[in-house]
Amino acid sequence: xxxxxxxxxxxxxxxxxxxxxxxxxxxxxxxxxxxxxxxxxxxxxxxxxxxxxxxxxxxxxxxxxxxxxxxxxxxxxxxxxxxxxxxxxxxxxxxxxxxxxxxxxxxxxxxxxxxxxxxxxxxxxxxxxxxxxxxxxxxxxxxxxxxxxxxxxxxxxxxxxxxxxxxxxxxxxxxxxxxxxxxxxxxxxxxxxxx
Amino acid sequence: xxxxxxxxxxxxxxxxxxxxxxxxxxxxxxxxxxxxxxxxxxxxxxxxxxxxxxxxxxxxxxxxxxxxxxxxxxxxxxxxxxxxxxxxxxxxxxxxxxxxxxxxxxxxxxxxxxxxxxxxxxxxxxxxxxxxxxxxxxxxxxxxxxxxxxxxxxxxxxxxxxxxxxxxxxxxxxxxxxxxxxxxxxxxxxxxxxx
Numbered sequence: 001x002x003x004x005x006x007x008x009x010x011x012x013x014x015x016x017x018x019x020x021x022x023x024x025x026x027x028x029x030x031x032x033x034x035x036x037x038x039x040x041x042x043x044x045x046x047x048x049x050x051x052x053x054x055x056x057x058x059x060x061x062x063x064x065x066x067x068x069x070x071x072x073x074x075x076x077x078x079x080x081x082x083x084x085x086x087x088x089x090x091x092x093x094x095x096x097x098x099x100x101x102x103x104x105x106x107x108x109x110x111x112x113x114x115x116x117x118x119x120x121x122x123x124x125x126x127x128x129x130x131x132x133x134x135x136x137x138x139x140x141x142x143x144x145x146x147x148x149x150x151x152x153x154x155x156x157x158x159x160x161x162x163x164x165x166x167x168x169x170x171x172x173x174x175x176x177x178x179x180x181x182x183x184x185x186x187x188x189x190x191x192x193x194x195x
Numbered sequence: 196x197x198x199x200x201x202x203x204x205x206x207x208x209x210x211x212x213x214x215x216x217x218x219x220x221x222x223x224x225x226x227x228x229x230x231x232x233x234x235x236x237x238x239x240x241x242x243x244x245x246x247x248x249x250x251x252x253x254x255x256x257x258x259x260x261x262x263x264x265x266x267x268x269x270x271x272x273x274x275x276x277x278x279x280x281x282x283x284x285x286x287x288x289x290x291x292x293x294x295x296x297x298x299x300x301x302x303x304x305x306x307x308x309x310x311x312x313x314x315x316x317x318x319x320x321x322x323x324x325x326x327x328x329x330x331x332x333x334x335x336x337x338x339x340x341x342x343x344x345x346x347x348x349x350x351x352x353x354x355x356x357x358x359x360x361x362x363x364x365x366x367x368x369x370x371x372x373x374x375x376x377x378x379x380x381x382x383x384x385x386x387x388x389x390x
Binding site: 011187 | 206207353354355359360361362369375380
């Protein structure tokens, strides 16, 4: 089985979006370098430092499935049916949005977070399942189902917004020392969850 | 004038103490190595990695004054009158605690946070003023008086507790990329506050 990884860009004070649900202060590192990286979404070409490229090629390259919540799905309009990582998307949602599922998209909908993860792991096989939503991250942490946490730590304080982490039921959650990739506008930190 | 630095050990989810006000999950790096470092407090000898020693010698070595709030002062019993960094302590408090000030201690009390900082900077001269309390960090950030933020980032999620950062009035606060010292049980990150 592949690993389950929660990966998000986060401000130093712990937010993955600001109080207006904007990620503009956090995503600058996707466009602050000279190395062009194409994604599976032709509308989204990034230009990063060579350090961030190394980070991105690993994370985009190893993803076999992606899990997100309805809010992120809606905000990105379902990535137009094709996520930049090029892998199937499993959306945890109370209801299936109008117009979905679509025949041209490998996007499926689940009401149960654990069932979504099981399906995503099956789909991903030996590749990683990437979790892109804070609330799901907490649920999988509490259920002992998360293997890694990758924080792209951005040097900014946002004051308020959507927190990456929150009140897990089971604490403390101890992590390994991180693998560190220092870049411009971001420090990529990859931790293993210790059990 | 010396710089003003906020320096604390913080969990990956942003807490400087857990919900029971304990720092035990965060201070392990002070005793997880082979290098003995004496402090100005003879009761407090630390044993750290050589990487953390490099970090500590810089931060302890450059501190010319320390500012804290009443809660930390009370919890440490005023560090017995002598802070491990060996420098004068400026306590921001609505009232002067019983038994203080003491003739054998360079500890003074201020009701106003800005006045305390002015006095501490005067005392420190060209050396740094170290801010050890989250609420004061936020006040000095908002007042544009903080030069650096040093986070000793500990690989643990606490879920709840006392946050290092909080709702600053003036956001976003943009920071430089950090100087990074990777160690065992901690990653030391030093950011400059950009204005």
